[in-house]
Amino acid sequence: MEAPLRSLRLRCSVQNYEWGRRGEESTVARLFERNSGAQIDLACPYAEFWMGTHDSGPSFLMLAGSDSGEVALKKWIRENPGALGDKVVAKWGTGLPFLFKILSVAKALSIQTHPDKELARMLHMMRPSVYKDPNHKPEMAIALTEFKALCGFVSMEELKDVLSVPEITELVGNDEGSKIIQTRELNGYMNAKAVMQSAFIKLMSSNRDVISTLVSKLKNRLFSYKNSEFRGQRLSEKEQLALLLEKQYQADVGVLASFFFNYVKLSPGEALYIGPNEPHAYISGECIECMAASDNVVQAGLTPKYVDIQTLCSMLTYKQGFPEILRGISLNPYVTRYAPPFDEFEVDRCILPSKESVLFSPVPGPSIFIIVAGEGQLQMGSVIEERVAEGDAYFVPAHSQISFSASDDKPIHLYRSGVNSRIFG
Template identity: 60%
Template structure:
């Protein structure tokens, strides 16, 4: 006998331009099974949402979505016992998480998700951009080979970048460069963090003309050097990002972040205020119920550079 509390859902799909084409996208395959709709093989299918968030709500399949469809949020509100006593006591009568499937065809934005305090402030000031007042810690579990940028590289690695990528030095200036080169891990987080914040903020805040010139010179140099040596993984990634987002500051910012490669079944945790960007592959995500994203690179969408650079923890790690 079918459990009366077990409900089949119709889920929302997002066709962001970074999604994989329908004929190779897991999101598209699941959406076709879920909705019985005909797919356009070349259209991008990026995300399938399962949850109650207003930006992409799920509906009960037994209801009429074209008329008076019953949303999962409304149904849970009317049947709160399905959440269990502990969830009800802690989070109230709403689903406390959002579950997604992602099919990533090209890089997502360099971004971070605010903690609860900042989320409340951003939502109050800019509700059109920041849709809710909740934080958004998230975990991504790879279902194919999956690549991402996550967290800042070590101080030692950053010094190596400044020695080998002159285009960054030209953008951030000699003062910032010398501050990094003169700083050591033994100085402690209190000294390292403001140095890293200063150099990263100056990079992300550089004017468009200077960024365009730096990215073009970086591209030319790497292509020329590729004829006489094997480029590093990060250098190859930078050239790939430049093809996707020409003249974007995020191309250069990639040098500051860890390049993570996951095998199927491996996972990545992204806490509040941690920089990251998914690059390629497919994954399932579970996060707090929120749609708050602060972006600053590799995107045609709104950029909030000042907020992103001020909110980051500047921890030099990535949790896998």
């Protein structure tokens, strides 16, 4: 493939899911407006800004010389496979293996998990209208603001507290409490998993009317505690979260299920990665997200959309314990790399002060860059410099060098997604 004559600027897609932030409060809305030139609707939620080749939200290359002035990135890569690099093509073919996003979350997303490759193929074959592709979807979120999420099951010790919540005890029964004591004495992983699995499935499979009654009881009890500061104690973070979720999703099983999961709070620059078959739900905040090129989601609560409780409960690993938080590895004074244990992607975070420059050396795979804030200049190889600003996104082919310089008065905040460097040895 011949080197491009100019930088490959992208026009990207947006998703207006109901849980997104609205108007100028949404980073997604601001970036989309600047990226596309479209005027945003202040009353509309802007949830996700997509950069990649997935059919549900494709990106387009702004190329002079094409009939329409742009061409689908997916089509261009298919016609120029060298842009991916030999190793990427050998491993994944001519499809971009990752999907890059920015999320603006105003309301909790569904309790969900993503299938592994084998299950993804089966679900796609059985219900292609729900499960849009046959790929798995490991993912990573890097906080742009304070970012809150539920992720993975609590430890066995914490599960004792979960099963002491009166409404959950009423539902799953006192037998589960005695199982916990026995499991603690046996100290066996399989026993711990079996107890967690039994209690969670019993909750998630319960009758809707029963759940509605118990969620109402929980709400009334917590409001009573909150208003009277019952016995001088304040509500726990999990109890406060349950009230928030109940306000957003009345009579939903996810309000009770939230007690089973770790409550994670990320500060800007911290990251959380989620493997296949692990439960999670984003609660609030804004983040950079990267994942394998898939849109497969199995949902089971905190959503008005289609839920598949049986599939979700059967596919979970029921692994317990607090998830690992990534803080990245410094590559130079300005760039931090987040490399999860997945081949399809890694993400670089770059905070470039005013008047400073940074060089991204050539790599054997493709990259996508997005300017989240600031302005300056870009230079690709020997191409003449081009002005860049908030909302600009670029596809950079394999073996291409690119550099950025911040303006005199506005630092640049940008992110790069690419194939995980570990596959290149």
